[in-house]
Amino acid sequence: MNFELNDPVLNAYFRVGLGFLHESNPIAISDHTFIWNQNTCNHWTIDSLPHKVPAQTIFSLSPGQVLEVSGNNQEYFVIQFNREFYCVQDHDYEVSCNGILFNGALATPMLQLSEENQRSFNILIEVMKEEFNNKDDVQLEMLRTVLKRFIIKCTRLAKLQYADKLIDTDDLDIVRHFSALVEKYFRTMHKVGEYAAMMNKSPKTLSNVFNALGERTPLQIIHERIILEAKKLLVYTDKSAKEISFELNFSDPVQFSRLFKNVCGQTPIEFKKSGFLSMHAA
Structure with a gap:
């Protein structure tokens, strides 16, 4: 129930x-x-x-x-x-x-x-x-x-x-603050330096903190959040890759397509086709 x-x-x-x-x-x-x-x-x-x-x-x-x-x-x-x-x-x-x-x-x-x-x-x-x-x-x-x-x-x-994945309290607060800012501003802010400035930290400080996790870099987190939103828009809306690139604050659709392929191994158009086929096969 x-x-x-x-x-x-x-x-x-x-x-x-x-x-x-x-x-x-x-x-x-x-x-x-x-x-x-x-x-x-x-x-x-x-x-x-x-x-x-x-x-x-x-x-x-x-x-x-x-x-x-x-x-x-x-x-x-x-x-x-x-x-x-x-x-x-x-x-x-x-x-x-x-x-x-x-x-x-x-x-x-x-x-x-x-x-x-x-x-x-x-x-x-x-x-x-x-x-x-x-x-x-x-x-x-x-x-x-x-x-x-x-x-x-x-x-x-x-x-x-996950104690081995988490870091001391001060550094964890930095990670959490950065993650919250990315969630709020990823559509308009794509550079680590922009987030670092909002946090009164240097980009190098952010990189060192995330390196302590042994996982993703701050830039990877930004890129992955952008691409995650792009995937959702490609599969669940009729918007073109060009429209999505502008919605996500890319001045050049080619730059957006290049980032998408680097992260996903597919172009936005290829991903949209594969997403459409998988939805209709389900």
């Missing part, structure tokens, strides 16, 4: 339930999303990259990502909420998840649940379900409170299970 809250005044949206992401495939994620894969191992595609998702694993997706669900297994639990219901950026001081679970250096953290974890998360979900049935003036705030507890527990697990 699925549960949903829509507040037309606040435009707040919160939805929980089993397997409803099969309603469309691939799925352009527009809201913050948690997926708890429960009983069997699944092989799903996230942002064009294949992922093996073991049973009893929770992972999170940020707005703008694309998920492709394989097979007919619907034994996974989904929690989705929009910014108006709970803004992870504005409330990061409460849950410390931005840059770890969402919009961060950990591309797609897969959180393995022990039996104790499973019991704990199940209790929270049962409380959520109970609150969906309480149609009173404090329902929305109660659901936010339970969601906040869910996020905090996931953040703690991520810090524990």
Whole structure:
């Protein structure tokens, strides 16, 4: 059974339930999303990259990502909420998840649940379900409170299970700040120096901090976010590659096409054709 809250005044949206992401495939994620894969191992595609998702694993997706669900297994639990219901950026001081679970250096953290974890998360979900049935003036705030507890527990697990990927608190704050700025400004700002200036840091300082993670550089993160948005526009709209290049603040469509091919191995036109074919084959 699925549960949903829509507040037309606040435009707040919160939805929980089993397997409803099969309603469309691939799925352009527009809201913050948690997926708890429960009983069997699944092989799903996230942002064009294949992922093996073991049973009893929770992972999170940020707005703008694309998920492709394989097979007919619907034994996974989904929690989705929009910014108006709970803004992870504005409330990061409460849950410390931005840059770890969402919009961060950990591309797609897969959180393995022990039996104790499973019991704990199940209790929270049962409380959520109970609150969906309480149609009173404090329902929305109660659901936010339970969601906040869910996020905090996931953040703690991520810090524990990915300790080798995370860095000291000061540097982690830099990563989270940078990631949040990229999410906000990637359509108009394409250079590391622009973000560094907003953070009162040098580009070299940013590069050194991200190098400590042993993963992507700041420029790669910017480029990947631009291309992720471009992919979504190519597949889900009728806009041409040229129109998308201007929408993403490229003065020269050739420059956009070159970046797209460097990141994806395909031109925008080739990707649009392959995306159209895969959607109609599903």
